[in-house]
Amino acid sequence: MRFFKSFRYAFRGIIYCINNERNMRIHTVAALYVFVFSFFFEMSRTSYAAVMIVTAMVMTAELFNTVAEELCDLTAASFHPVVRIIKDMAAGAVLVCAVFAAAVGVCVFWQPEAFGRILRYFASSPPMLLLLAAVTAASIVYIVMGPTGIRDYIRKKREK
16 A cells, blocks of 8 residues: 555655646646657657657656755745755756757657658648647646646636
């Protein structure tokens, strides 16, 4: 039973980060788009593995960045230069992972013929283009408001 509780606690930590960190929401949306659009590309299992590894690295770095921020906020009642340095270093770790993830993405996804396939697919299917537009709009709302912001907005609308 303790084994399953540890998963519950881990998921609770991930959900906390998604609810409270806009950048984690950006990473989750980016990962979703990368996964969905990957089907248009010719990719080996090794390429998929590389993309999954760098995606996990970026999200893990964001989780640790959130840990650093929360611990710093807990221990420092007011501004402290060391707290700023710690937070900057944690954010820098996320940036390093994100830059290298983008570089891996360029290496794996730089297939101009695949970009043509994507363009032709959406140009020939207006319903899919409409779906893409709707998903993109929903993604923007999710990134800006977060799950709790969306929930609170819906509750306010229901109360009126």
